[in-house]
Amino acid sequence: MRSPVRTLAVVCPDWPLLAAGRAGVPAVVVQAGRIVACSVAARAEGVRVGQRRREAEGLAGSLEVVKCDPALEARMFEPVVSAIATLTPRVEVTTPGTCSFPTRGPARYFGGEEALAGKVAALVDEVLAGMPGVVGGVVGRSGDEPRGVVVPTRHITPRGHDVCRVGVADGPFAAVLAATGGGAAQVTIVERGRDRSRKFLSSFPLGVLGLADLSDLLSRLGIHRLGQLAEMPEEAVTARLGAEGRRAWYLANGLEDRALVLADPPPDLVVRREIEPPAERIDAVAFTAAASADELCRRLGELELACTRLRIEVETEHGESSCRLWRADAPLTARMMVDRVRWQLEGWQAGTSESEEPTAGVAVLSLAADEVVKHRGRQLGFWGEVSESDIRARRGLARLQGVLGHEAVTTAVVAGGRSMAEQVHRVPLGDAREGREAREEGGRRSTGARSQAAVPPWPGRIPPPSPLVVFGEPLPVRVLDASESDVRVSGRGLPSAAPAQLVLGTSGTTGRAIVSWAGPWPVDERWWDPSASHRRARFQVVTDRGGAYLLALEGGTWWAEALYD
Amino acid sequence: MAAEWRGLGQGHGRLTGRVVQVELTGRGAAARPRRCWSWLPAADGSVRPVGPGQVVEDVGGEADESAVPGELAGAG
Numbered sequence: 212m213r214s215p216v217r218t219l220a221v222v223c224p225d226w227p228l229l230a231a232g233r234a235g236v237p238a239v240v241v242q243a244g245r246i247v248a249c250s251v252a253a254r255a256e257g258v259r260v261g262q263r264r265r266e267a268e269g270l271a272g273s274l275e276v277v278k279c280d281p282a283l284e285a286r287m288f289e290p291v292v293s294a295i296a297t298l299t300p301r302v303e304v305t306t307p308g309t310c311s312f313p314t315r316g317p318a319r320y321f322g323g324e325e326a327l328a329g330k331v332a333a334l335v336d337e338v339l340a341g342m343p344g345v346v347g348g349v350v351g352r353s354g355d356e357p358r359g360v361v362v363p364t365r366h367i368t369p370r371g372h373d374v375c376r377v378g379v380a381d382g383p384f385a386a387v388l389a390a391t392g393g394g395a396a397q398v399t400i401v402e403r404g405r406d407r408s409r410k411f412l413s414s415f416p417l418g419v420l421g422l423a424d425l426s427d428l429l430s431r432l433g434i435h436r437l438g439q440l441a442e443m444p445e446e447a448v449t450a451r452l453g454a455e456g457r458r459a460w461y462l463a464n465g466l467e468d469r470a471l472v473l474a475d476p477p478p479d480l481v482v483r484r485e486i487e488p489p490a491e492r493i494d495a496v497a498f499t500a501a502a503s504a505d506e507l508c509r510r511l512g513e514l515e516l517a518c519t520r521l522r523i524e525v526e527t528e529h530g531e532s533s534c535r536l537w538r539a540d541a542p543l544t545a546r547m548m549v550d551r552v553r554w555q556l557e558g559w560q561a562g563t564s565e566s567e568e569p570t571a572g573v574a575v576l577s578l579a580a581d582e583v584v585k586h587r588g589r590q591l592g593f594w595g596e597v598s599e600s601d602i603r604a605r606r607g608l609a610r611l612q613g614v615l616g617h618e619a620v621t622t623a624v625v626a627g628g629r630s631m632a633e634q635v636h637r638v639p640l641g642d643a644r645e646g647r648e649a650r651e652e653g654g655r656r657s658t659g660a661r662s663q664a665a666v667p668p669w670p671g672r673i674p675p676p677s678p679l680v681v682f683g684e685p686l687p688v689r690v691l692d693a694s695e696s697d698v699r700v701s702g703r704g705l706p707s708a709a710p711a712q713l714v715l716g717t718s719g720t721t722g723r724a725i726v727s728w729a730g731p732w733p734v735d736e737r738w739w740d741p742s743a744s745h746r747r748a749r750f751q752v753v754t755d756r757g758g759a760y761l762l763a764l765e766g767g768t769w770w771a772e773a774l775y776d
Numbered sequence: 777m778a779a780e781w782r783g784l785g786q787g788h789g790r791l792t793g794r795v796v797q798v799e800l801t802g803r804g805a806a807a808r809p810r811r812c813w814s815w816l817p818a819a820d821g822s823v824r825p826v827g828p829g830q831v832v833e834d835v836g837g838e839a840d841e842s843a844v845p846g847e848l849a850g851a852g
Contacts, residue, residue: 674790676817709787727784729791751784751791759781759791775781775791 215382215467226308230287242279289558408465413438489572504548517542520582528571678773685770723754
């Protein structure tokens with residue numbers, strides 16, 4: 212632990228929409244069927260982050276739906292980062308849309324934190340004013356002189372929200388919160404000192420910690436705000452909630468929980484690779500980056516360290532270079548590192564930054580663990596959590612998918628439907644698992660009570676118990692009555708005679724005697740859609756050998772849909 | 777061993793449950809086979825003996841060994 216570094220954070224709210232040029236209209240960004248960002252206009256109509264896409268479309272009539280594109284977001288954010296980099300060399304990008312830097316040096320140089328914050332806000336607004344969807348008007352700006360804690364420099368777009376917000380506080384966590392939740396002003400400065408910081412943080416909900424499981428647990432215990440968490444004794448929190456709880460407690464108290472920070476990581480925490488021949492395409496660089504990232508993670512693992520800030524340096528054949536710091540709250544995995552390499556390159560090659568765009572292929576790629584923390588490991592649960600073998604299995608499936616194609620590897624999802632075969636959907640691995648499964652993932656806690664209420668009613672569905680075998684292709688059968696003629700069902704749903712014999716296959720007359728039966732249960736499905744409509748009558752029969760079958764009669768042909776034994 | 781679906785009549789009803797006969801044998805001194813009827817599944821999806829006070833029938837040494845393929849037969 213150490214006292215947090217005074218940090219300035221720049222946050223562009225709804226960045227994904229801004230990047231897509233849709234900030235001014237009711238629009239949402241969707242990933243895997245859920246809303247991950249929404250514009251101000253969409254929010255005014257009740258759309259919220261985390262809703263399902265359908266739900267949002269129901270709320271707002273003319274809603275534009277944009278697909279989530281992290282590469283585009285990163286690329287569009289690059290000019291903002293370059294602009295800030297003219298003030299300080301130590302800009303860290305957390306995610307596209309959020310970046311921060313320590314204020315100590317720049318604040319002195321530019322005459323105080325207020326002046327610095329104002330300057331940053333003006334600079335970023337200027338850059339963003341050129342973006343589509345943003346009309347950069349400076350409205351209601353009350354002088355250049357900052358006064359008080361809250362600096363009333365307010366740049367307002369015609370749609371009435373700030374394009375960028377700036378917060379200054381102790382530590383990146385508090386600074387980002389100051390920027391996003393500090394009130395109406397564009398610039399919010401939380402004064403130095405642990406008590407001030409704690410007071411500022413106390414009113415925020417636990418959700419801002421980004422630890423879903425922990426905040427869920429705490430809210431069950433009646434703790435809803437950071438202030439309540441901060442009031443608890445540290446020992447008790449650590450004993451009950453472990454390392455994660457301890458980290459949350461530190462953050463709530465305005466402290467920074469970085470157990471071990473090496474000012475200069477040992478030299479072997481840098482992986483530098485020359486790419487020969489120089490790579491023109493990002494894919495090729497990413498390929499090298501993957502190997503470098505694996506190597507870096509392995510070395511970090513040997514030292515029991517985890518990387519929280521990564522420095523990526525790229526150099527071209529002509530000596531142009533791009534260097535960025537990437538910060539993450541959770542320790543960076545190899546895959547996250549590769550993503551960041553991609554983002555940085557895409558931003559650079561787009562040529563939007565003022566540093567000249569590259570004119571040759573990438574010759575050198577260097578990944579450095581710029582800031583490391585003691586890796587506390589992860590406690591794996593006994594049940595239902597992602598284990599090492601789950602990850603291995605998933606990796607194996609992903610590799611298969613790479614060979615066979617996206618559609619070839621599927622997982623089964625239980626969904627609604629009348630027939631047994633309809634109740635199982637096969638979804639390609641990695642796609643949104645819609646239906647009941649998705650709903651359960653949303654409220655994971657309800658796995659114990661697999662509530663039937665969540666499943667919409669399907670009148671006419673086959674009642675439980677479920678059959679043991681559901682035939683993928685229904686099996687053709689014949690059902691004969693006592694006089695060995697086929698049993699029919701009339702238009703009014705009456706059988707021509709009591710079924711007496713079940714013959715598997717379409718030929719042959721010797722079958723199994725039917726000892727009991729029930730039906731017909733007529734269903735007329737999707738009569739409005741000629742290609743998908745079905746008119747069937749279902750029967751359940753039990754034969755003298757003890758087997759129970761679910762049969763269906765459609766268009767004069769009998770099929771066995773499922774077997775109960 | 778024996779298994780029977782319940783709930784269907786002649787043109788009415790629906791499958792609700794199945795009764796199976798379970799036979800248990802063991803090794804050595806516990807080799808004496810025992811049988812009982814059990815719901816598998818019962819109407820509510822559970823597995824339980826048929827009737828609350830059902831006595832597990834001790835079939836003694838008369839058990840036909842060839843009819844019992846495993847240690848717990850009849851679960852199929």
